Amino acid sequence: MNKSVISATDLSLTYETNDGPVHALQDIDLNIKEGEFVSFIGPSGCGKTTLLRVIADLESPTKGMIEVNNMTASQARMKRAYGYVFQAAGLYPWRTIGGNIKLPLEIMGYNKIEQEERVSRVLELVELTGFNKKFPWQLSGGMQQRASIARALAFDADILLMDEPFGALDEIVRDHLNEQLLKLWNTTKKTICFVTHSIPEAVFLSSKIVVMSPRPGRISKVIKSNLPNDRTLDIRESKEFLDIAAQVREVLRKGTADE
Amino acid sequence: MNKAKDLWHLIGPILTILIAITAIWYVSAVWLNSAWAYDKAKRANVTISFSEMVSDTMIQQKPLLPSPHQVIKEIYKTTILKKVTSKRSLVWHGWITLSATLLGFMFGTTLGILLAVGIVFSKSMDMSVMPWVITSQTIPILAIAPMIIVVLNAVGVSGLLPKAIISMYLSFFPVVVGMVKGLRAPDKMQLDQMHTWSAPKATSFWKLRLPSSMPYLFASLKIGVAASLVGAIVGELPTGAVAGLGARLLAGSYYGQTIQIWSALICAAILAATLVAIIGIIEKITLRKMGIQL
Amino acid sequence: MIWIIGAIFFWIIFWAINIQLSKIESNKFIKLLVPTLFGFSILILWEGFVRGFDVSPILLPTPTAIAIRFSQSLNILWVDFVQTFIKGALSGYLIGCIAAFITAVAVDKSSFLKRGLLPVGNFVAALPIIGMAPILVMWFGFDWHSKAAVVVVMVFFPMLVNTVAGLNAKDNIQHDLMKTYGANYWQNLLKLSLPSAMPFIFNGLKICTTLALIGAIVAEFFGSPTRGMGFRISTEVGRLSLDMVWAEITVAALAGSAFYGMMALIEKGVTFWHPSQRK
Numbered sequence: 001m002n003k004s005v006i007s008a009t010d011l012s013l014t015y016e017t018n019d020g021p022v023h024a025l026q027d028i029d030l031n032i033k034e035g036e037f038v039s040f041i042g043p044s045g046c047g048k049t050t051l052l053r054v055i056a057d058l059e060s061p062t063k064g065m066i067e068v069n070n071m072t073a074s075q076a077r078m079k080r081a082y083g084y085v086f087q088a089a090g091l092y093p094w095r096t097i098g099g100n101i102k103l104p105l106e107i108m109g110y111n112k113i114e115q116e117e118r119v120s121r122v123l124e125l126v127e128l129t130g131f132n133k134k135f136p137w138q139l140s141g142g143m144q145q146r147a148s149i150a151r152a153l154a155f156d157a158d159i160l161l162m163d164e165p166f167g168a169l170d171e172i173v174r175d176h177l178n179e180q181l182l183k184l185w186n187t188t189k190k191t192i193c194f195v196t197h198s199i200p201e202a203v204f205l206s207s208k209i210v211v212m213s214p215r216p217g218r219i220s221k222v223i224k225s226n227l228p229n230d231r232t233l234d235i236r237e238s239k240e241f242l243d244i245a246a247q248v249r250e251v252l253r254k255g256t257a258d259e
Numbered sequence: 260m261n262k263a264k265d266l267w268h269l270i271g272p273i274l275t276i277l278i279a280i281t282a283i284w285y286v287s288a289v290w291l292n293s294a295w296a297y298d299k300a301k302r303a304n305v306t307i308s309f310s311e312m313v314s315d316t317m318i319q320q321k322p323l324l325p326s327p328h329q330v331i332k333e334i335y336k337t338t339i340l341k342k343v344t345s346k347r348s349l350v351w352h353g354w355i356t357l358s359a360t361l362l363g364f365m366f367g368t369t370l371g372i373l374l375a376v377g378i379v380f381s382k383s384m385d386m387s388v389m390p391w392v393i394t395s396q397t398i399p400i401l402a403i404a405p406m407i408i409v410v411l412n413a414v415g416v417s418g419l420l421p422k423a424i425i426s427m428y429l430s431f432f433p434v435v436v437g438m439v440k441g442l443r444a445p446d447k448m449q450l451d452q453m454h455t456w457s458a459p460k461a462t463s464f465w466k467l468r469l470p471s472s473m474p475y476l477f478a479s480l481k482i483g484v485a486a487s488l489v490g491a492i493v494g495e496l497p498t499g500a501v502a503g504l505g506a507r508l509l510a511g512s513y514y515g516q517t518i519q520i521w522s523a524l525i526c527a528a529i530l531a532a533t534l535v536a537i538i539g540i541i542e543k544i545t546l547r548k549m550g551i552q553l
Numbered sequence: 554m555i556w557i558i559g560a561i562f563f564w565i566i567f568w569a570i571n572i573q574l575s576k577i578e579s580n581k582f583i584k585l586l587v588p589t590l591f592g593f594s595i596l597i598l599w600e601g602f603v604r605g606f607d608v609s610p611i612l613l614p615t616p617t618a619i620a621i622r623f624s625q626s627l628n629i630l631w632v633d634f635v636q637t638f639i640k641g642a643l644s645g646y647l648i649g650c651i652a653a654f655i656t657a658v659a660v661d662k663s664s665f666l667k668r669g670l671l672p673v674g675n676f677v678a679a680l681p682i683i684g685m686a687p688i689l690v691m692w693f694g695f696d697w698h699s700k701a702a703v704v705v706v707m708v709f710f711p712m713l714v715n716t717v718a719g720l721n722a723k724d725n726i727q728h729d730l731m732k733t734y735g736a737n738y739w740q741n742l743l744k745l746s747l748p749s750a751m752p753f754i755f756n757g758l759k760i761c762t763t764l765a766l767i768g769a770i771v772a773e774f775f776g777s778p779t780r781g782m783g784f785r786i787s788t789e790v791g792r793l794s795l796d797m798v799w800a801e802i803t804v805a806a807l808a809g810s811a812f813y814g815m816m817a818l819i820e821k822g823v824t825f826w827h828p829s830q831r832k
Contacts, residue, residue, distance in 0.1 A: 058729055077735055084733040090726035093826035094748045103744065104734045135826065272669025280673075291692075323692065383568075383575040386584065387591035397813035398806040399767040401683075402783065405774070405790045406798050410612050413793075481679070489681045496774050497790065504684075512687030512775055524684040531680050 005159060005191050006032040006055055010064035013050060013217075023216030024050045025061070030210070030219065034158070037185055037192045039202035040210045041248065042255070047217025048195045052161050055193065056084055068159070080108055082159035083152030087167055089144035091136040091151075097123075098132035101151045108155055122150040125184060142173040149181070153188070160192045167197065175233055178204055186229060199252075200236060203227075203245045211248055213255030220255045223247055284327055291323040292316035325518045333522040346502075349526050355503040357530060359419055359491040363426020364484050370427070371434030371483075372476075378435070379442045379468070380460075392435050400428060401490065405497035422494035422503075429490040430483030437479025441472025470549055477542035484534045492527060504530070560601020567594035614796040622796040623803060629785070630804050637782040638808050640697035641769035645704025650761060652705070653712035654754070658742070661720045671717055678710040686772040695776050703772040708761035715760070719753025720746050752827050755820040762812040770805060 011028035014021050025047045032038050040048040053059040054066055057073035068076035076082070083104075091100045098119050105115045123129050126146040136144055145165055152160060166174045182205060185192055196202050202209050209223040225244055227235060235241050289312075296315040300307045307315070317326045325333075334349065341348040374392075378385045404425050411421040445467050453463040495505030504527045511520035567590050574587050596616050602608070603615045610618060623630070660666045686703050693699035723745060731741050773783025782801050789797040824830055 056733055058732060077733065080735055082733070084730065086726045086729070088726055090724065090730055092727060092745070092748065094751075094824075103730075107731075107734045107736045107740050107744070137826070268668075272665050272667075273672055274669075275665075276669035276673050383572040383587070386575045386579070386587040387571050388588070390584075390588035391592065394810055397763055397810045399763065399770050399809050401767045402770045402786055402805050403802055404771075405787050406795065406802075409790045409793070410795070413612060485679045485681070489683055492681055492684060493771055493774070497787065508684055508687055509775065512690065515691070517688070517691065520687050524681075524688070527684050528680040532676065535679050 003034050004031050005034050006030070006066075006068050006193070008051075008054075008064065008066045011051075011054065011061050011066055012063035013047075013054060013059065013061045014063075025054070026216035026218050028064070028217075028219060030222075032191060032193065032208075034191055035189050036208055037194065037206045038208045038210060039206040040193065040195045040212060041197070041199065041202045042212035042220075042252065043214055045214035045217065046212035046255075047214070048212050049163055050217065051212075052163055052193060052195050056082060056161055080104075080155060081157055082161050083155065083157045085145075085148055085152050085160070085162040085165045087164045089136065089141075089148040091144055091147060093136050096133050096135055097128065097139070097147050100136070100147060101154050104151065104155050110155070118154045122153045125153060125187075126150045126180065142169050142177065145169065146177065146180075149184075153184070158190055160190050162192065162194045164195050164197060166201070174201070179233060181205065182231065199245050199248050203241055203248065204231070204233075204236060209244070209248055211251040211255065213252075221251045223251070281327060284324075288322065288324045288326040289313050289316045292319055295319060295323065321515050321517055323517065325521050329518055330521045330525055333518045334525060337522060338526075349504075349507070349522065352502060352504050352507050352523070353526055353530060355419075356488070356491045356495065356505065356527070359422035359494065359503070360426050360484070360487045360530075360534070362419065362423040363428075363490060364430050364487040366423065367427040367430030367483060367487065368434050368480065371431045371479075372438050374431075375435050375438030375442060376464075378439050389439065392432060395432055396436065400432075401425075401493055404490070404493045408494055408497045422491045425494040426487035426490040429486040433479045433482040433486065434476070437475045437482075438472055441475030442468045444468075444471045444475060473546060473549065477538065477545075480538050480542075481535050484538060485531050488527065488531050488534065554605060556601040557605030560598045560605065563597045563601075564594050567591065567597075611793040611795060614799060618796050619799040619803070622794075623800040626797065626800060630800060632780050633782045633785050633801065634804055634808065636697060636778075636780045637700070637769045637773065638766065641700030641772070641781070642704055642765040644697075645701035645769065646708055646761060646765040648701065649705035649708035649765075650712045650758060653709045653757075654716055657713055657716035657720060660717060661742075661746070662738075667717060667721070671714065674710045674714045674717070678714055682707050682710075683768060683771050686768075686775040690772070690776045695778050697781075700769045700772045700777075700781075704765045704768040707764045707768040711760050711764065712757045715753050715757030716750065719750030719757075722753060723749050751824045752820075752829070755816065755824060759813055759816045759820070762816055763809060766805065766809045766812065 008028050008030040011025055011030075012023070013025040014023050028047075028051065030051075040051065042048050050059060054061055055068060055073060057077040066073050069079075069081050071079070071081075091097070092103065095103065101119045101122060102115050105118060110118070119132065120129070123132065126149055128143060128146055128150060131139065131143070131147070136147070139147065145168075149162075149165065152162075166177050169177070178201060181192075185205075194202075194205060203225065207225055207229075209225060211220045211223065212218065213220045223244065227240060227244070293312055293316055296307070296312045296319070299315070300312075316322065317329070319325075322329070337347060337349040341350070343350050345351065374388070378389050378392075407425055408421045411417065411424070449467060449471075450463070453467055458466075491503070492505035492508070495501070495503040496509050504523050507523035508520055508527075511517070511523060571587050571590055574583055574590075577583070599613075600615045600617060603613055614622075660670055683703070685706055686699075689702040689706070690699040693702050727745055727749070731745055736744070770781075770783040770786070773781045774787050777784040782805055785801050786798050789795070789801070821830055
């Protein structure tokens with residue numbers, strides 16, 4: 001049964017600044033079901049990162065309600081319901097790659113044997129086997145991001161929240177990581193929320209695309225994707241892909257037009 | 260309404276800490292001076308109540324810890340109430356220390372900047388001298404102060420100059436280190452740009468390196484001026500406490516005049532704070548004129 | 554006369570050697586050789602000028618005279634070293650730095666206290682704290698306890714300011730990650746705040762090594778039992794035995810740079826991950 005894991009009702013977040021209030025999010029209504037891959041796309045200031053951070057309980061809404069796994073966002077966070085991947089890897093330079101992946105495991109109280117087992121398992125998932133004892137600065141940007149994803153997969157969280165994780169990487173590495181992420185999704189069946197700037201990336205990865213627009217930050221349209229789950233990179237040339245991409249582009253254009 | 264909140268946000272914590280420090284000072288004064296108060300009463304064969312003891316601890320002549328108002332009164336007495344030329348005036352003593360500080364500071368800064376320029380532009384100087392400059396920061400230079408005073412006195416140089424030399428020495432090293440860092444601060448891109456304009460080394464120096472070094476220079480100047488003041492104070496000790504704030508500190512400790520010691524100390528602290536603040540103001544004006552936002 | 558000419562001659566030779574050395578590709582050995590040659594040439598200049606100009610030994614003794622006096626006085630120098638450095642400076646350093654560290658960690662929980670303590674701490678760190686020496690001698694007596702107390706006061710504020718700055722310096726992403734893991738206060742402190750604060754903490758520790766030694770020596774100028782480096786310096790200066798004074802200064806210099814160097818070595822080991830250590 002596809003139950004709802006993330007639901008937002010009437011969600012709003014307003015910042016008070018010296019130049020007046022900033023409506024980062026306004027009246028967001030959203031429902032994300034188990035196992036979905038949802039992309040959030042929109043121009044700067046549309047609130048996509050803010051929305052992700054509200055789901056993660058890194059920010060608090062000023063109005064409305066957010067529920068994760070049928071609890072408040074805070075409770076979900078304390079229950080370690082999700083793994084978060086930031087735009088930058090955020091690896092701790094004084095720990096090895098293995099040590100970095102162990103960090104959440106140590107905090108959450110997994111025993112040493114389990115830790116070792118999980119580390120080797122996720123390193124294999126992101127194809128970084130053997131880099132266990134290396135330090136973050138010895139790895140390239142792409143590899144650091146892979147390590148960061150591995151870290152988010154190491155503990156048992158059913159939800160993955162990703163904030164433009166591939167934004168700083170070059171196109172070829174990005175394509176490769178997109179493929180890997182999709183494979184991961186198909187294997188682990190987690191619910192993934194993915195924030196991105198890139199239309200092709202959003203269309204390629206998602207089962208559902210949430211298009212947002214700024215000032216105030218709101219959802220313009222939710223577009224469902226009918227592409228098959230086990231897709232490869234060449235699906236990006238197909239008619240169905242281009243149709244969906246065109247829809248997204250249209251909504252984005254309209255969103256910035258009526259400002 | 261917002262402005263008041265912002266002001267409180269800035270000043271509130273500092274004010275709280277200062278009030279807390281004053282309160283702790285008073286309590287400590289009562290605590291430390293109480294032994295003497297009870298002792299005095301015992302010798303006079305009277306018993307005193309707690310409140311009498313407290314009021315006594317606030318007015319003792321040679322307290323273990325003078326109360327804040329005692330110190331303030333003494334400072335007031337020896338600065339405002341005394342003639343500036345009197346040998347008991349803290350203003351007079353303060354000026355003696357200050358003059359040595361300023362003289363030494365100016366020399367130290369000038370020499371420091373010159374040496375820094377030399378180090379940045381001559382590789383052999385950089386490799387020979389810079390390691391010694393860095394090492395010298397780990398050496399307790401102040402320990403040499405007595406020797407310098409006595410030696411210079413023996414060759415007939417006394418009074419202001421020996422102290423100024425110590426101050427010069429102490430401000431010299433932070434200025435060299437800071438200035439070298441600052442002159443090397445422009446990043447490769449900016450230096451390359453000067454190169455593409457075929458700018459001669461002198462132009463590159465005056466228009467790029469020197470302006471980039473300003474923030475570093477001012478940071479070192481603040482450290483240097485505080486060090487100069489300490490140098491001047493310590494320089495006054497070996498000559499047997501004749502004149503200056505350091506001399507007052509020493510004299511006070513010889514005769515057990517704690518209030519005198521504290522007033523000289525507070526005066527030195529105010530002097531240090533003022534000097535650093537003045538440099539801070541000059542820094543703000545200079546950097547603003549140069550368009551650097553701090 | 555011959556001494557002066559000889560000294561200048563050697564100075565020029567060493568300077569020329571250094572110029573040549575600095576032109577070739579530098580390695581670790583050369584980087585060490587050049588300043589050593591420079592220092593050595595200064596010593597030669599010193600020796601030559603003092604002998605050549607017949608400078609009185611009560612003004613400036615020759616390096617050789619100092620070396621001789623040094624080797625003759627090892628016992629006294631050792632006693633002074635233990636009194637000032639080990640008992641006075643080291644104990645004060647440990648107490649002061651640990652106290653500052655604990656205070657900083659305690660204060661870190663309250664942003665209100667942080668905003669108050671940091672400016673006040675910065676202010677106090679710039680004051681001539683050494684002036685407290687006579688007061689502390691009065692409270693703690695002539696022996697090394699008062700010197701240790703002076704050192705505690707001198708190192709406390711710079712160490713506090715540096716540690717608070719370090720604990721504040723966490724990366725935003727690293728901090729948010731801890732939140733997403735639902736980490737509690739202690740886990741956050743031990744796994745994130747403290748490791749990332751290490752570069753700042755060691756910066757403070759290094760600065761305080763010098764302050765500790767200065768504090769202990771200068772505090773002895775204000776009163777001391779009949780031993781200690783500061784005591785020896787001020788009394789020997791009074792007796793005009795400058796070679797002994799220079800011998801003590803040499804001990805102080807060696808102790809100071811060794812202390813600092815040891816901290817720098819530990820720093821290298823602990824903060825190996827920091828960009829400044831990775832050049």
